[in-house]
Amino acid sequence: MHFASDNTAGVAPQIMAALEAANAGNVPSYGADALTEAVTVRLREIFEAPQAAVYLVATGTVANALSCAMLCAPWETVFCHRNAHIEEDECGAPEFFIGGGKLTLVDGPHAKMDPDALRRAIAHTGRGGIHNLQRGMVSITNATEAGTVYSVAEVTALAAVARDFGLPVHMDGARFANALVATGASPAEMTWKAGVDVLSFGGTKNGCMGVEAVILFDPTRAREFELRRKRAGHLFSKHRFLAAQMLAYLAGGLWLDLADHANAMAARLSEGIAALPGASLVHPTEANAVFAAVPRAAHRRAQAAGAAYYLWPFDQSLDGPGEEPLAARLVCSWATTEEEIDEFLSLLR
Ligand SMILES: Cc1ncc(COP(=O)(O)O)c(C=O)c1O
Numbered sequence: 001m002h003f004a005s006d007n008t009a010g011v012a013p014q015i016m017a018a019l020e021a022a023n024a025g026n027v028p029s030y031g032a033d034a035l036t037e038a039v040t041v042r043l044r045e046i047f048e049a050p051q052a053a054v055y056l057v058a059t060g061t062v063a064n065a066l067s068c069a070m071l072c073a074p075w076e077t078v079f080c081h082r083n084a085h086i087e088e089d090e091c092g093a094p095e096f097f098i099g100g101g102k103l104t105l106v107d108g109p110h111a112k113m114d115p116d117a118l119r120r121a122i123a124h125t126g127r128g129g130i131h132n133l134q135r136g137m138v139s140i141t142n143a144t145e146a147g148t149v150y151s152v153a154e155v156t157a158l159a160a161v162a163r164d165f166g167l168p169v170h171m172d173g174a175r176f177a178n179a180l181v182a183t184g185a186s187p188a189e190m191t192w193k194a195g196v197d198v199l200s201f202g203g204t205k206n207g208c209m210g211v212e213a214v215i216l217f218d219p220t221r222a223r224e225f226e227l228r229r230k231r232a233g234h235l236f237s238k239h240r241f242l243a244a245q246m247l248a249y250l251a252g253g254l255w256l257d258l259a260d261h262a263n264a265m266a267a268r269l270s271e272g273i274a275a276l277p278g279a280s281l282v283h284p285t286e287a288n289a290v291f292a293a294v295p296r297a298a299h300r301r302a303q304a305a306g307a308a309y310y311l312w313p314f315d316q317s318l319d320g321p322g323e324e325p326l327a328a329r330l331v332c333s334w335a336t337t338e339e340e341i342d343e344f345l346s347l348l349r
């Protein structure tokens with residue numbers, strides 16, 4: 001029973017097979033290979049964005065950090081939710097790659113920015129002229145760090161606020177596929193048609209070994225991104241192995257099928273937990289993660305049986321005083337099975 005993170009899941013067999021198939025002979029390095037070109041063609045088709053520039057990197061953090069570095073000057077700030085991954089879990093990488101920029105935290109329920117709160121935060125920034133940090137960009141996570149999902153209308157509303165101030169919009173889409181299948185939107189509707197300028201398109205959490213695509217819907221600054229990626233040490237020499245993963249991931253809608261399965265497992269788990277006496281959902285389950293408060297005795301049974309997951313926030317402990325229910329984050333992946341879910345639920349009951 002593995003619910004600690006979708007990062008703990010293995011590689012989907014189709015992706016592993018693609019890596020093996022790509023491991024033949026010598027091919028041009030550093031992205032000059034045919035597979036890499038094919039990825040760009042395929043992502044342009046999927047996103048209905050024939051001019052988009054596409055760059056592969058190996059981690060979601062660097063996809064986010066380089067995107068922020070390109071859209072935000074060192075004297076500017078990134079507006080994001082206070083629980084955004086770029087704020088809480090990237091060790092200052094965005095600020096580092098920006099060259100000293102800051103993040104301005106915006107509130108909203110269930111890790112989703114509230115448009116009015118965003119507007120207030122942007123309006124408040126930079127009023128003191130030369131003495132103040134300047135307005136830089138907006139970053140939205142979809143699916144969010146709370147397992148919730150922004151609808152197309154919600155993304156559009158946030159992007160409209162950004163546009164009112166002339167700010168570009170980035171989407172942390174480490175779990176973009178999960179958000180897409182949850183909403184039924186098209187890739188284009190969820191991104192550039194809603195006002196998103198740059199997308200970190202995730203593959204790693206959803207079955208790939210390690211690949212993310214940064215998609216610049218306006219290719220004007222593509223060369224700058226190429227230089228930033230190289231200078232950050234993230235231009236893979238054997239780039240074909242990033243491309244092979246991404247191409248297999250996109251083939252025949254595999255990316256959507258893997259996300260749909262993970263979301264379905266989370267829905268099964270969430271419904272089971274919500275029916276437990278003394279248990280309750282902390283956030284709505286809209287993608288592949290369940291955030292729920294569970295009685296401590298149930299946690300003890302599950303953990304004694306070897307279930308792997310984190311209490312949430314991470315720094316809680318079952319050893320502390322009191323007997324009130326404790327919250328946990330339970331993440332499902334492409335590899336989660338119904339049997340795993342049902343075994344876990346039987347332990348909680
Ligand atoms: C929402 C979100 N964005 C970005 C990342 C960063 O990805 P990585 O751990 O590959 O750097 C993660 C990690 O799981 C994440 O949950």
Ligand SMILES: C[C@@H](O)[C@H](N)C(=O)O
Pocket residue numbers: 004005006007085089
């Ligand atoms: C760091 C941790 O949050 C990781 N990004 C995960 O979702 O598991």
